[in-house]
Amino acid sequence: MIDLKTTYLGLALPSPIIPSSSPLSEKLDNLLRLEEAGAGAVVLPSLFEEQFTKDSLELDQQLSLGTDRFAEALNVFPDLEQYNRGSERYLESIQKAKAALSIPVIASLNGKTLGSWVRYAKEIEQAGADALELNIYDIPVDLQEPGHSVESKCLDLVKAVRSELHIPLAVKLSPYFSAIGNMALEIDQAKADGLVLFNRFYQPDIDLEELEVVTNLQYSTPEELRLRLQWTALLYGQISADLAITGGVYAHSDVLKCMMAGAKVAMMASALLKHGVNHLKKLLEAMAHWMEEHDYESVEQMRGSMSRKAIGASEGYERVQYVRLLSGDPR
Amino acid sequence: MVRPILMIDGNEAAAYAAYQLNEVIAIYPITPSSPMGELSDQWSAQRKPNLWGTIPQVVELQSEAGAAGALHGALQAGALATTFTASQGLLLMIPNMFKMAGELTSTVIHVAARTVATHALSIYGDHSDVMATRTTGFALLSSNSPQEAMDLAVIAQDSTLRSRVPFLHFFDGFRTSHEEARVEQVTAEELRAIIDDRFIDEHRSRALSPDHPFIRGTAQNPDVFFQAREACNTFYLDCPGIVRDAMERFAQVTGRSYHLFDYVGAPDAERVIVMMGSGAQAAEETVHQLLAGGEKLGLLMVRLFRPFSVRDFIAALPATTRKIAVLDRTKEPGSIGDPLYLDVLSAIAEATEDGQVPFPARPRIIGGRYGLSSKEFTPAMVKAVFDELAKEQPKNHFTIGIQEDVTHSSLPYDPSFSTEDPRTLRCLFYGLGSDGTVSANKNSIKIIGLETENYAQGFYFYDSKKAGTVTVSHLRFGPKPIHSTYQINRANFIACHQFFFLEQFDFLRNAEEGATFLLNSPFGPEEVWDRLPRQVQRSILDKKLKFYVIDGYRVAKDSGMGNRINTIMQTCFFAISGVLPVDLAIEKIKESIRKTYGKRGEAVVKMNFEAVDHALAHLHQVTAPSEANSSFAIRRPVPLEAPAFVQNTLAPIIALAGDSVPTSAMPVDGTFPSATSQWERRNIALEIPVWDPAICIQCGKCSIVCPHSTIRGKVYDSALLEGAPAAFQSAPARWKEFPGASFSIQVAPEDCTGCGLCVQNCPAKNKKEAGLRAINLRPQPPLRAQEVENWAFFLSLPEADRSKLKLNQVRDVMLLRPLFEFSGACAGCGETPYVKLLSQFFGDRAIIGNATGCSSIYGGNLPTTPWAKNAEGHGPAWSNSLFEDAAEFALGMRLAIDKQADFARDLLLRLTPFLGEQLVDSLLQAEQSSQEGMRLQRERVAALKLALASLECAEAQQLIAIADTLVKKSVWALGGDGWAYDIGYGGLDHVLASGRNVNALVLDTEVYSNTGGQMSKSTPRGAVARFAANGKDTRKKDLAMMAISYGTVYVARIALGADDGQTIKAFLEAEAFEGPSLIIAYSHCINQGLDLIHGLDQQKKAVSSGYWPLLRYNPELLKLGRNPFLLDSKPPTLPLAEYIYNETRYSMLKASEPERAEKLLALAEEDVASRWALYQNLAAMPVRPNPESPPE
Structure with a gap:
């Protein structure tokens, strides 16, 4: 019997595949189907602090449009009892997910200001989430801000949340730090329980006909997995935090590679959005089949087996390999 | 008992009582009563x-007639039921009111009394509507203040039961309906003590029920109707006593x-004013002051006008x-006097005849x-009486x-x-x-009224524009009860929240000596003085005003x-006025911010803090x-070159001095000249469009979407x-049709509202x-x-030769002179581009019946008129009848034109011997x-008139009067969805079914925008x-399909922002x-x-x-x-959610x-999906000739 069980953030998971934060996990029905399909845990959609702020300000502006402007129409809309402009509905979704699912429920928080990170993190904990994933997503457009400042802001956030939180904490990182390894180490030292590699930035495109900037959601591509495999393999065994891979995970072979690089779990969203929830079940079955064919007993057995630590410092993951490739060195 | 003190307006006060004491509320919105229904619906x-x-059930009907039927x-x-209405709405209820009264039915209709439209519509207040119901058999009970609106609503309910x-x-x-004041709430316990459920049981026992069947509402003949009508007499005789007891x-x-x-007043008064309504408050205030001077006078306020109790009076x-002046807030032309006057006269005559009067001599x-249409009624006027x-x-x-300088009736x-x-x-x-500004003041007056010991009053005035509206807030507060039911004209505090008002109005004329003046100014304390007009500087100095500035927009x-x-x-007001210690005021403002905006989210609260x-x-x-x-100096309201009527009549209205x-100086019959909006030049745009000829492709898309006709294009001789x-x-x-010509786009800089739709639509x-x-x-x-000069030059350039234009092209449409310009519509309005397009295509021969609504307000609300004329003096003839009858109104116009044209053709034939066959034939056979x-x-008609002028027969004179009908006319019914889908649907349907050549344009905003x-x-x-x-x-009514079902109606559903070409085609085909x-x-x-600004994108x-599938059905x-x-x-490609959630009406529910x-x-x-499938099927159906299609 192939053992697909794993642990992540100290939580016992029936499988190493976690549907990552996406619109798919917005609905309880989907979460139940994901659990049934064999998901190890679920990550709920992110609570965006900016979204609350933006929604609040937009609502305020919209409800103020056209008011007290004309004697016949002093207001435009009836005043509804509530507009759910705070975290209440998100917290409610955690509670509902917890009540309905037996697998762990990981909440996700995407914030902006230090104070609100901590506040929302505590609220999420109180709502019953099994763990929290901090999604640090920042595009440092201010050209005056140096890299160390960006890094220290990130670390401050992690420390602030960690000091207030009792449930496990994972940090979803950007791949664009100049020293990712050191950043991972620092976050590890700040007592994060897990690192999720990596965040995907939604990058704008240009519409040549309309001469407009287009910002639409793009699915990840399988090619994106390699960067994640590389850093997982490099970090495995060097930090104590659990590693998770997200981005570019499509096939059962991708999940296997994640495990071998050293990840505790592989997260996926694009593949599920494209192929549906049942894709997860097929992946697990294909994984088990492959493992059986290749005489693996458990994912635990293969974990980190292809990491830098396992295969040696000079093999595969460093600059020397790049030089070899470019110079046509067959090794 | 400690009763809750509220700061609410009269509408809310009355609605509170009505909601508490009823279970079915059937309404139809009409200003100024709409908030009563809206509040009830919200509750x-x-x-x-x-x-x-x-929980009372609140239902909106298709008209007040419908609401009255449902009531x-x-x-x-057997329900306890009510409605709220006003003005024409109340008049639509009259037939049912007769029925309800005739059947002795317990109910209360709450009315925010409003002027009935006569020579003009007015949304403001007087008693012309209420007085029109005198014969219905309803008791009429008058309240004078928000407190009374709650109290007498309760008394009315108690009495009717x-x-x-x-x-x-x-x-x-x-x-009263919109004045905010301190109101002591009648609590539920008190209501229970007043209303006796026994009478409710009796009301229910009289209800129709198949469990104890009877019929009510029979038809009666001359033999018994009269007797039966008198059978209710005792109820009316008893009613005053019942109200007295209540x-x-x-x-x-x-x-x-x-x-x-x-x-x-004085117990020994010799002079007495008799009146009812809010004006009595001002009269009471005056009486108290004059009594202090030892005068023997008094005021009698009528509460129960019907049934009129002579004994109590x-x-x-x-x-x-010795002398009585009866003041009526209504006009009954042709009557001996207005209604209350006549009743008082009769009452005293009758009591005198009966020997029941205590007076030593019959009073004069x-x-x-x-006060017609909310005309100010002040203590100065009371004293004059x-x-x-x-x-x-x-x-x-x-x-x-x-x-009143015509028959000199005015005192x-x-x-x-x-x-x-x-x-x-x-x-x-x-x-x-x-x-x-208004919301801040409503908030301030609530704080003052509820958090201090002061009595407080808030009243708000709005001008009639929908873009750049001037609002004036009148706030009073102090230690004594406030009965001042008139606007403030001696202010201790004046705030001007818009710097550009300085050059438009002399608002400091209302400042008392030593008053405080707060100005929202982009210029600081050192710089601002030099930016003030002379009159403002002089007022500040002469009246010794304390002058403060804040750059509110910068802080915002x-x-x-x-x-x-x-x-x-608001914070500045509290800081300067000293009504509360500043720290306390700020605390209260913040409390109120949290209360008002808390549910919109913490970010909003924080931002306001x-x-x-x-x-x-x-x-x-x-x-x-x-x-x-x-x-x-303060700018002239209109330029010197404006015509005399504009100078004398319209200019004072523009300057807020219409009183x-x-x-x-006023027309006797409500007739006003066209094309006066060109003189108003409101300068409300912060930014205006500037043309870059090097980039422009001369497509006309900027011009076609401009809601105010302020961006135009012309092709002209380069010389x-x-x-x-x-x-x-x-x-x-x-344009290949205009070789060597030049082209310009020009904006009317002082009329543009700066909405930016032109820029959004520029490709x-x-x-x-x-x-x-x-x-x-x-x-x-x-x-x-610079642009004023350019605009004047642009106007002087000739219009393009229409015969060379391809009217089905957007770029050529730009070259048609709009005959609807500079209206008072909202900046960025989605309706007016269609109205403008109509005027460009057909304006020179259009006659328009306009339903009441946004289009009648921006189309015809004083001071100025946007319907214009071309260089030959031709332009749309426009009128507004009612909300409900635009289609029938237009049909009447069509019938008149057709009939007169028939008669004209007949007269032509009769006069052929004098006019010559050639002229007559050419007129009769004209291709138009x-x-x-x-x-x-x-041209032929002009020649005809010349020829007729020399003929001395009566038929020639008759033909001169109607000869213009020989030129084709384009008849339009215009209105919004409230008209076309609801209140006017029956009429619209009938006109569409009539087969007559009437064009209906429905400006569909999907809500009652105006109200x-x-x-x-x-x-x-x-x-x-x-x-x-x-x-x-x-789901939404598919009006297009309903009309298509006739098979003989041209129908189009259009969206200018999505397909301007289809829009143009639809207009041309519909009219043809x-x-x-x-x-x-x-x-x-x-x-x-x-x-x-996103309106056009949203249309796409x-x-x-x-x-919104675009379609045309062309018989x-x-x-x-x-x-x-x-x-x-094309078939839908965008998920519906991506369309709807751009709008608050959907997103707020989400x-x-x-x-x-x-x-x-x-x-x-x-x-x-289902509608698209249906339309696809219809579009793909094989053709089957319709036997009812119009004859060849």
């Missing part, structure tokens, strides 16, 4: 129970005492009364009229408050007479609609508030120099550029800087002088399907609207169709909760999501053997009730 949606613990039915079936006589409880529209019972429970007739008058009684009474021969049938009065209590602080705030911007300055200016905290640091007192040294216009101003821009014209982007287009918005002030054909026919966003049958599923607070459950046509035009609207999304195609149903848009929103979205998606 019902919030599941607030009534006195008996059940009648609900009452007949006991007396079985139905009641109409009324109070003055706006003055008032006593109310007094025992609440401590507030009312009588059928309330007298205030006589008993309430002092026995010493005079009648006068005041008392002064008149003091004369030996006082004038009868007088008017007061106006200068003079001294405007400087004032009864304002010096302890009452009087504050005036001048703001711009939606800038937050820095705090993230955008352009909303409400909390900032920041604005409050930053305000005081930017508030500065200005030290005025010793003399006025400004080089400029000074005498009767002789004309010789006299052009230096800054005038041009480019070689790209030409700058290749070096894609953020720029061929037109770009730039600040107006530095451009104004083209513009050129109509031009030639006009504030009530649901119509056009409102889509899932949208929040008034009376659909939880999102509308049912020799039968009825219906155009349903998607009109984005601020009431949809959309920033109108409406179409690409399949929500003419049948004759050609083609399918008349043309589906003009925020408030996400599960319900999701459910409604799914149903709406199904609506889209």
